[in-house]
Amino acid sequence: MSTRIAFLKGHGTENDFVIVPDPENALDLSPAAVAALCDRRAGIGGDGVLHVVRSAAHPEAKPMAAEAEWFMDYRNGDGSIAEMCGNGARVFARYLQHAGHVGEGDLAIATRAGVKTVHIAKDGDVTVGMGRARLPEGDVTVSVGEHGWPARNVNMGNPHAVAFVEDLAHAGNLYTPPPVSPAGTYPDGVNVEFVVDRGPRHVAMRVHERGSGETRSCGTGACAVAVAAARRDGADPAVTGTPATYTVDLPGGRLVITERPDGQIEMTGPAVIVAEGEIDAEWLENALG
Numbered sequence: 001m002s003t004r005i006a007f008l009k010g011h012g013t014e015n016d017f018v019i020v021p022d023p024e025n026a027l028d029l030s031p032a033a034v035a036a037l038c039d040r041r042a043g044i045g046g047d048g049v050l051h052v053v054r055s056a057a058h059p060e061a062k063p064m065a066a067e068a069e070w071f072m073d074y075r076n077g078d079g080s081i082a083e084m085c086g087n088g089a090r091v092f093a094r095y096l097q098h099a100g101h102v103g104e105g106d107l108a109i110a111t112r113a114g115v116k117t118v119h120i121a122k123d124g125d126v127t128v129g130m131g132r133a134r135l136p137e138g139d140v141t142v143s144v145g146e147h148g149w150p151a152r153n154v155n156m157g158n159p160h161a162v163a164f165v166e167d168l169a170h171a172g173n174l175y176t177p178p179p180v181s182p183a184g185t186y187p188d189g190v191n192v193e194f195v196v197d198r199g200p201r202h203v204a205m206r207v208h209e210r211g212s213g214e215t216r217s218c219g220t221g222a223c224a225v226a227v228a229a230a231r232r233d234g235a236d237p238a239v240t241g242t243p244a245t246y247t248v249d250l251p252g253g254r255l256v257i258t259e260r261p262d263g264q265i266e267m268t269g270p271a272v273i274v275a276e277g278e279i280d281a282e283w284l285e286n287a288l289g
Helices: 032-038 086-098 219-232 282-289
Strands: 005-012 013-022 049-056 071-076 105-111 114-120 126-131 140-144 147-156 157-164 191-199 200-211 244-250 253-259 262-270 270-282
Touching: 005 086, 005 147, 005 282, 013 032, 013 086, 013 270, 032 049, 032 191, 032 282, 049 086, 049 140, 049 282, 086 114, 086 219, 086 262, 086 270, 114 270, 140 157, 147 219, 157 219, 200 219, 200 282, 219 244, 219 253, 219 262, 270 282
Parallel strands: 013 049, 071 105, 157 191, 200 244
Antiparallel strands: 005 013, 005 270, 049 071, 105 114, 114 126, 126 262, 140 147, 147 157, 191 200, 244 253, 253 262
16 A cells, blocks of 8 residues: 555535545545544544545446446445435536546536436536435334424435424434334435425425434435425426426535426535545554554
8 A cells, every 4th residue: 555545625515525536446445444534533524435436447336337437436424335425426526627537517427326417517516417216105204302203205316214393403413313213114224304494495404314423414315305395395396397496405505406307306506625635544554453
């Protein structure tokens, strides 16, 4: 291993990531290494790691290499693997632009939830095609302490339980996963969103992301919230024939979510590269020891 490993730090609506460029997939980023990098006191700090790999060099992404040159090998802050991260996809695209791999306009990114289309606008915002939502059947309940709320089960390539509440403070501290019933509904864990109304097609939310705790923003969560709100409001685009656009305020900023009549969902928001530097390989080895 070289004595130093390049990294960058970036965020999308304050959902922050350690970016590790590794085009040939030469680094062994174990769960422990990812957790050490994301440690906010002893490491660099982040909600997750964006491992940047050429699709052809990664066994999981190789089948997508003809469609997308780059694979977003995304890891949660605890080192676990995630299927997709919407804010991460925007920051991933911004990194590719920053590094000179792509310019403004359209590109495709391979993820564990399939190939995602991305548009980098001249004004700096990045739009990610998030695919279609799936709405599994069955009643779900989210609880905090003695309080419980019905929740909408929405899958955006990763699972979400969306609960509409009167006050975001009702979500509690969100350090630990809010209980969801019935047990077994989400065998691999779930992201839980608590949502309040701010105005017509304008909501605010807090989220517990599985593997990361409460985060400042969650892109797939914002999409799940917009889908759940549209169904609640009788604005399902497949029924009305017109797109439904919701403004979603998160602790870290604002995202705009549009669901089209064909079910395709687009998420637009900022993506920022904050810094770049080098990870000391000796520190990383010691952190893993």
